[in-house]
Amino acid sequence: MNNLEIPAETTPEFTSTSETSLLVVIVDSNPSQKMLRDNPHVLTHCVDSVIAFANSHLMQKAQNKLAVMACHSKTSEFIYPGPNKPLDVRQIDGQYEVFTAVEKTIKHNLAKLLANEKSTLVTESLLAGAIAMALCYIARIQRTKPPGCRLNSRILVVTGSGDSASQYMNYMNVFFTAQKQGIVIDVCALDQHLSLLQQGCDITGGLYLKVPQLQGLLQYLLWVFLPEPPIRQKLVLPPPVKVDYRAACFCHRELIDIGYVCSVCLSIFCKFSPICTTCHTVFKIPGPLAVKSKKKKIKL
Amino acid sequence: MVDEEEQKEYRWETGYEKTWEAIKEDDDGFLEASVADIIQRAKRKRQAQKQGNSKLGMMRHLYVILDCSDSMSSQDLKPTRLLCTVKIMENFIEEFFDQNPISQMGIIIMHNKRAEKISDLAGNARKHIKAINNLKQTSLIGEPSLQNSLEMALRALKLLPSHASREILVVMGSLTTCDPGDINTTILNLKSEGVRCSVIGLAAEVHVCRRLANETGGLYNVILDDCHFKDLLYQQVDPPPAALTLESNLIKMGFPHQMSVEGTEEPLTMCMCHVDSTDEGSKLNTGGYYCPQCYSKYCELPVECRACGLTLVSAPHLARSYHHLFPAANYDEITYENQTVICFACQKNFSETDKQVYRCPNCTKIFCINCDIFVHDILHTCPGCATNLSTFQIAHNTTQ
Numbered sequence A: 001m002n003n004l005e006i007p008a009e010t011t012p013e014f015t016s017t018s019e020t021s022l023l024v025v026i027v028d029s030n031p032s033q034k035m036l037r038d039n040p041h042v043l044t045h046c047v048d049s050v051i052a053f054a055n056s057h058l059m060q061k062a063q064n065k066l067a068v069m070a071c072h073s074k075t076s077e078f079i080y081p082g083p084n085k086p087l088d089v090r091q092i093d094g095q096y097e098v099f100t101a102v103e104k105t106i107k108h109n110l111a112k113l114l115a116n117e118k119s120t121l122v123t124e125s126l127l128a129g130a131i132a133m134a135l136c137y138i139a140r141i142q143r144t145k146p147p148g149c150r151l152n153s154r155i156l157v158v159t160g161s162g163d164s165a166s167q168y169m170n171y172m173n174v175f176f177t178a179q180k181q182g183i184v185i186d187v188c189a190l191d192q193h194l195s196l197l198q199q200g201c202d203i204t205g206g207l208y209l210k211v212p213q214l215q216g217l218l219q220y221l222l223w224v225f226l227p228e229p230p231i232r233q234k235l236v237l238p239p240p241v242k243v244d245y246r247a248a249c250f251c252h253r254e255l256i257d258i259g260y261v262c263s264v265c266l267s268i269f270c271k272f273s274p275i276c277t278t279c280h281t282v283f284k285i286p287g288p289l290a291v292k293s294k295k296k297k298i299k300l
Numbered sequence B: 001m002v003d004e005e006e007q008k009e010y011r012w013e014t015g016y017e018k019t020w021e022a023i024k025e026d027d028d029g030f031l032e033a034s035v036a037d038i039i040q041r042a043k044r045k046r047q048a049q050k051q052g053n054s055k056l057g058m059m060r061h062l063y064v065i066l067d068c069s070d071s072m073s074s075q076d077l078k079p080t081r082l083l084c085t086v087k088i089m090e091n092f093i094e095e096f097f098d099q100n101p102i103s104q105m106g107i108i109i110m111h112n113k114r115a116e117k118i119s120d121l122a123g124n125a126r127k128h129i130k131a132i133n134n135l136k137q138t139s140l141i142g143e144p145s146l147q148n149s150l151e152m153a154l155r156a157l158k159l160l161p162s163h164a165s166r167e168i169l170v171v172m173g174s175l176t177t178c179d180p181g182d183i184n185t186t187i188l189n190l191k192s193e194g195v196r197c198s199v200i201g202l203a204a205e206v207h208v209c210r211r212l213a214n215e216t217g218g219l220y221n222v223i224l225d226d227c228h229f230k231d232l233l234y235q236q237v238d239p240p241p242a243a244l245t246l247e248s249n250l251i252k253m254g255f256p257h258q259m260s261v262e263g264t265e266e267p268l269t270m271c272m273c274h275v276d277s278t279d280e281g282s283k284l285n286t287g288g289y290y291c292p293q294c295y296s297k298y299c300e301l302p303v304e305c306r307a308c309g310l311t312l313v314s315a316p317h318l319a320r321s322y323h324h325l326f327p328a329a330n331y332d333e334i335t336y337e338n339q340t341v342i343c344f345a346c347q348k349n350f351s352e353t354d355k356q357v358y359r360c361p362n363c364t365k366i367f368c369i370n371c372d373i374f375v376h377d378i379l380h381t382c383p384g385c386a387t388n389l390s391t392f393q394i395a396h397n398t399t400q
Ligand SMILES: [Zn+2]
Pocket: A249, A250, A251, A252, A253, A254, A269, A270, A271
């Protein structure tokens, strides 16, 4: 297809007829998440673990590919490979140049991003948006790969934030897209339980883990998330949890098991109301109710 | 009127000629603007026309009427008209239920001057696909009867509640129909019941089919080849604008959750959906979804509870169709003047060959054409808007 250019910054080449695994790690480095406000040093620990994990992924196969993103509340960026020219790295203490480059590039770009971060009060990290970018990135790599080469792609989200219902629509869109494209979404929750992201794991066939102890992060990453999805069936991994698929009503964002659905836009409400607040459709009201509802002021 | 529309439909084909001029080799000797690229530009144009429909018929009830008369054995589609139709239909059914989660479909075939229902109105894609697949063994005999089939579909659609969107899609290979009475009466009845009828012709234009579509607000098209056939059929995946006769309602629904108590063995139970079927899966099992009103068990969603009538769905299932109502804002095509070095979403480096780039009106981020297509065709969320707190919620509200 078109865009046959292979970006200069991604060094591992595709060899045709081979199988390649692309891993996109999304690191929530939003400094205002509760976990980092309590103890800012945790970020260094997490980033170091992610770098070691990412390098283990590259070490598994010469063709494996990697991208790392940082997610904040006002922006999300690729910090590896990153928009700039690759850093000039000479071999240091016997490590492969690639691994040193990964570490340097990630730390350099992350430091730059954190220096530009001004808002400190916004706690919500827009993870759904970062996943959307990752899906576009994966789609490009998929488009530009040579024919005959198989690309297995997955996304790992590492976050200490909570997930908020305000991103519900974006979350669902990225989950269904990933499912359609055969992309697995894994989630590693560091601080809070994430019920929406857990649904994403379930929909895309990924794994969800809330780490019991942050100090052991690297071990959990290597144990649970390093094996590629096809191999996972053969390993003893945390058992699948039953996912709560109840609906959140649009009016109060509360989980309900019986609700009312607008026939025009499929919005969900926990009580009967005469007008849909999403699409502004006025519903037929059964006789006696119609008189009563006149008194109530309808807020839009 | 419809003639005009039909011409517009494929006018983009003429756009092909000019775009060839844009093709040139880049530094590495690759043809940058490939044919795929040109087709994507055409897709983009169609996408632009889609926006701004806030009232759609989301609870669709669609009867597919398939011609199984001897005209379907013709080999102008490979391997035969019928086998080609079966193959394209299979994918269509899956895509239909993917995009229209709480809709229902039924299938009627016409052969030997009779209508035969091979699949009742239901929301289960697998059942329909099985029925369609069985058609491969059907003997293609006699003439079709359009009127008999339309009447059969109408009888079923009539019974539906007033908020249900009613549709018929006819795939017609024959150029004739053998009807017992005046088909115009049937067309008028369909019109007054608000049934939208679309027809895809496999051979040539048939007058009665055009009248049927025109009168009922549907689409009528005759295919050029199998790709065009697929394209026309897939246009039926998007929910149509709500018919004027369509009433709006709040419908009570149940959202079952998988019941499990930590540490206890779940009892083996029989699900209601398989209670009277003898084929695969009709065994006792654990797990499943329980109706929150009467506790009947089902192994699949969505389903209408057989015991209490409550429609049972899962919330993510409903969310699959929200993008029809809250599409991502269309991007503006702008000339590339080094506004940015890379595409915001996929990180592609823009080069001289990128004559046009695409800018989101909300977040003003700039994207390549491939991302523009991907975002509006599949993703339905603008990556620029969704990564910034000041834009991530307005993105979906602009069309309201
Ligand atoms: Zn509510």
